[in-house]
Amino acid sequence: MSQREGTRELFENLEGYDELDDVDSRRRAIRLWSETFSEQWEILKEDRLVVFGAVTITLFSLIAIFAPFLAPHPPTERMWDGGMIMQWENPLWYGGEGGYLLGTTAEGYDIFSQLIFGSRPALIVGLSAAVLCAGIGTIVALVAGYYGGRVDDILMRIVDVAYGLPLLPSVILLVAMLGPSFLNVILAVVLLQWRASARVIRSQVLSIRERPYVQAAKVTGASDWRIISRHIAPNILPLTFLYGAFAIATGILTEAGVSFIGLGDPSQVSWGTMLQTAHTYNAMYHQTWWWFIPPGICIALVVISGFLIGRGYEEVTNPALRGNN
Amino acid sequence: MSVDPDPILEVEGLNKHFEVNSGIVNDLRTRFTGAEKDYVHAVDGVDFELYPGEAMGIAGESGCGKTTTAMTLAKLHQPTSGTIRFRGEDITDLEGAELTKFRQNVQMIFQDPFESLNPRMTVYDTLAEPLQIHDVPNKRARVARALEFAELQPAEQYLDSYPNELSGGERQRIAIARAIVLDPDFIIADEPVSMLDVSLRAGVLSLLERMTKEFGLSIVYISHDLSLLRHMCDRIAIMYMGRIVEIGTTEQIIDDPKHPYTQALINAVPVPDPTTGRERVELEGEVGDAVHVPSGCRFRNRCPEIIPPEELSIDQRTFRGAMSLRARVDRGFDAESYWERTGGDGRSEPEEFTEILREEFVLGEPSRENREVLEEAIDLLAEGQTERAGDLLRERFHSVCERVDPVAEERLDVADDRRVACHLYEPNEGERGVDEPTAGESAPADD
Numbered sequence: 001m002s003q004r005e006g007t008r009e010l011f012e013n014l015e016g017y018d019e020l021d022d023v024d025s026r027r028r029a030i031r032l033w034s035e036t037f038s039e040q041w042e043i044l045k046e047d048r049l050v051v052f053g054a055v056t057i058t059l060f061s062l063i064a065i066f067a068p069f070l071a072p073h074p075p076t077e078r079m080w081d082g083g084m085i086m087q088w089e090n091p092l093w094y095g096g097e098g099g100y101l102l103g104t105t106a107e108g109y110d111i112f113s114q115l116i117f118g119s120r121p122a123l124i125v126g127l128s129a130a131v132l133c134a135g136i137g138t139i140v141a142l143v144a145g146y147y148g149g150r151v152d153d154i155l156m157r158i159v160d161v162a163y164g165l166p167l168l169p170s171v172i173l174l175v176a177m178l179g180p181s182f183l184n185v186i187l188a189v190v191l192l193q194w195r196a197s198a199r200v201i202r203s204q205v206l207s208i209r210e211r212p213y214v215q216a217a218k219v220t221g222a223s224d225w226r227i228i229s230r231h232i233a234p235n236i237l238p239l240t241f242l243y244g245a246f247a248i249a250t251g252i253l254t255e256a257g258v259s260f261i262g263l264g265d266p267s268q269v270s271w272g273t274m275l276q277t278a279h280t281y282n283a284m285y286h287q288t289w290w291w292f293i294p295p296g297i298c299i300a301l302v303v304i305s306g307f308l309i310g311r312g313y314e315e316v317t318n319p320a321l322r323g324n325n
Numbered sequence: 326m327s328v329d330p331d332p333i334l335e336v337e338g339l340n341k342h343f344e345v346n347s348g349i350v351n352d353l354r355t356r357f358t359g360a361e362k363d364y365v366h367a368v369d370g371v372d373f374e375l376y377p378g379e380a381m382g383i384a385g386e387s388g389c390g391k392t393t394t395a396m397t398l399a400k401l402h403q404p405t406s407g408t409i410r411f412r413g414e415d416i417t418d419l420e421g422a423e424l425t426k427f428r429q430n431v432q433m434i435f436q437d438p439f440e441s442l443n444p445r446m447t448v449y450d451t452l453a454e455p456l457q458i459h460d461v462p463n464k465r466a467r468v469a470r471a472l473e474f475a476e477l478q479p480a481e482q483y484l485d486s487y488p489n490e491l492s493g494g495e496r497q498r499i500a501i502a503r504a505i506v507l508d509p510d511f512i513i514a515d516e517p518v519s520m521l522d523v524s525l526r527a528g529v530l531s532l533l534e535r536m537t538k539e540f541g542l543s544i545v546y547i548s549h550d551l552s553l554l555r556h557m558c559d560r561i562a563i564m565y566m567g568r569i570v571e572i573g574t575t576e577q578i579i580d581d582p583k584h585p586y587t588q589a590l591i592n593a594v595p596v597p598d599p600t601t602g603r604e605r606v607e608l609e610g611e612v613g614d615a616v617h618v619p620s621g622c623r624f625r626n627r628c629p630e631i632i633p634p635e636e637l638s639i640d641q642r643t644f645r646g647a648m649s650l651r652a653r654v655d656r657g658f659d660a661e662s663y664w665e666r667t668g669g670d671g672r673s674e675p676e677e678f679t680e681i682l683r684e685e686f687v688l689g690e691p692s693r694e695n696r697e698v699l700e701e702a703i704d705l706l707a708e709g710q711t712e713r714a715g716d717l718l719r720e721r722f723h724s725v726c727e728r729v730d731p732v733a734e735e736r737l738d739v740a741d742d743r744r745v746a747c748h749l750y751e752p753n754e755g756e757r758g759v760d761e762p763t764a765g766e767s768a769p770a771d772d
């Protein structure tokens with residue numbers, strides 16, 4: 001075996017310091033992702049609409065976190081007793097008494113306080129729907145796209161079925177069946193929304209699976225798990241974030257819709273339930289617009305912000321879209 | 326060449342067919358309608374062996390199956406049939422731990438250095454990954470040595486880089502370092518420099534040469550570029566439509582090609598096509614489609630030397646013209662396109678129609694009888710009697726090349742140990758090809 005000498009020589013007398021490797025690779029991973037994100041942020045912050053969306057969402061998150069300190073009253077405390085039902089207090093700048101910034105509801109709740117506390121369910125539903133939808137969609141996409149064949153066929157037919165269901169009616173049906181609770185709303189949104197991320201990310205996985213660097217990993221003997229977790233998943237993560245951003249918006253919109261028709265969590269004040277009670281008490285007829293306009297604006301702001309961020313991020317992940325505006 | 330007489334790699338009857346349109350819906354449809362499934366015959370009966378320390382080149386136009394062969398050798402595709410033996414051991418159906426062990430000995434270098442490195446892994450992670458998988462100690466030192474061997478110095482400076490921070494040449498060197506870091510015995514290099522800037526090619530090629538020489542590696546180069554293979558290889562195999570049509574030493578193939586296809590490849594001045602970066606061989610006719618493989622010799626539709634029947638006296642050009650007219654008619658003659666070219670209204674210009682066909686297909690200096698048959702067939706086509714025209718042509722113009730599949734074997738009238746798949750040369754011990762009826766037509770009884 002004289003011909004093998006060359007190789008042996010090259011790898012002779014090696015001194016190892018393998019222990020460093022793990023620490024190093026973590027450090028490198030952190031560096032890569034922080035570089036990626038700061039690079040993406042550099043692009044994103046050029047887009048004023050994205051900045052607007054980010055500021056709005058941050059603002060509402062702060063409001064949700066510090067709600068107890070910001071709200072002048074607890075959201076479900078009646079401001080005066082004495083059984084008055086079809087009567088409310090006007091806002092203080094509209095000749096109202098008692099100094100309520102946005103007046104009270106017909107049931108005697110402080111509208112401004114309800115508005116502030118209403119941000120909590122909206123953001124919780126939005127964020128958990130986003131994390132779960134993007135997460136489940138990504139996992140399904142990885143499994144279907146990587147293994148292909150029967151597994152892919154079956155999973156994608158399930159996605160097709162999920163696509164056949166209209167979002168809001170199905171959520172209403174599910175929540176009506178499962179009972180009106182906060183968790184069930186989240187569950188219903190997730191059950192119906194993972195489909196979009198699953199389908200798009202899968203096609204991305206299909207293309208990455210054929211890339212030479214994945215083939216190269218296979219040739220060196222990498223296991224399926226190693227290929228999925230180290231070669232494919234990191235390269236689709238931006239898409240996962242993208243679908244997460246869109247899912248925030250749909251989640252919030254769906255929660256508001258479900259609450260508005262009275263299937264929201266009865267123990268929680270949300271913007272949707274505010275609209276629902278305003279509707280029940282004929283606020284429109286009584287022209288008490290300060291009751292139903294503010295929650296409407298809040299919903300619109302948060303939802304639009306989610307879409308704006310998603311749209312901006314889409315341009316970052318898909319350079320072909322960049323430079324259109 | 327080599328001291329060791331046992332081949333490191335033996336490939337026998339290797340086939341890789343891909344199903345066209347797979348998936349549940351199509352499965353059901355084919356089951357329901359009873360239609361035959363279509364297969365792309367990407368690799369269709371490849372035999373060769375590789376000796377320790379040998380460099381072999383596989384050449385051919387794009388789509389000839391050379392890359393699929395490479396991927397199958399690297400166990401990236403499971404062969405449809407055939408066997409691959411590595412050091413005498415059948416590795417065709419290896420799985421699990423044994424496959425992993427095989428993988429330690431075989432590596433691949435890919436064409437595109439921008440795509441063959443994971444953009445989210447540093448150079449160190451990319452090179453250390455094979456070592457982690459096979460649990461090889463002293464990773465950092467090994468990676469550094471491999472990088473230095475690939476002339477990336479100082480290695481430390483590259484360890485923490487990401488691929489996007491490096492040039493194409495540096496990336497391909499890293500891909501080479503990854504291939505040697507496990508100390509393999511056999512490497513497959515698929516167009517290793519074709520995506521690189523011309524100025525960088527020589528450097529990477531000399532690195533590859535040093536790698537094979539110093540390590541005593543066996544290597545298979547896949548390339549469309551014969552001039553590259555000529556410098557790098559001891560032997561060359563020429564592939565056409567999934568088959569090896571000629572295989573021999575580099576001098577034999579380059580200086581004295583025997584197969585008409587090899588001759589065409591070597592004589593062709595490569596015309597760079599700027600849109601694809603590929604180079605196409607200038608040959609008349611189309612590359613056949615690998616789904617409906619032609620009967621007999623796969624090169625016959627483009628072969629300038631297709632063999633006329635013995636009893637027919639005809640010059641080569643006339644015969645080729647007649648055969649290509651026949652091929653048109655057999656495939657369902659598209660009369661409309663010729664009628665359109667007459668410029669007349671519908672079929673108002675039969676004179677013009679026959680004139681165009683004659684110009685295209687009656688070539689060379691045909692004898693009176695041959696001209697008469699051809700012209701009669703063209704007249705029949707003008708009358709719309711495609712069937713009868715076909716019968717007439719088939720009766721007179723046919724070839725052993727379309728009936729008998731030539732075997733790649735040593736030929737009595739070709740010196741030395743080269744193998745050629747062509748009827749022009751004397752078969753070794755009687756004709757071993759399979760006599761098969763040509764597709765969609767009845768083979769004439771004679772010959």
Ligand code: SF4
Nearest residue numbers: 622625628726747748
């Ligand atoms: S067998 Fe016939 S068609 Fe094929 S290459 Fe030889 S001469 Fe040409």
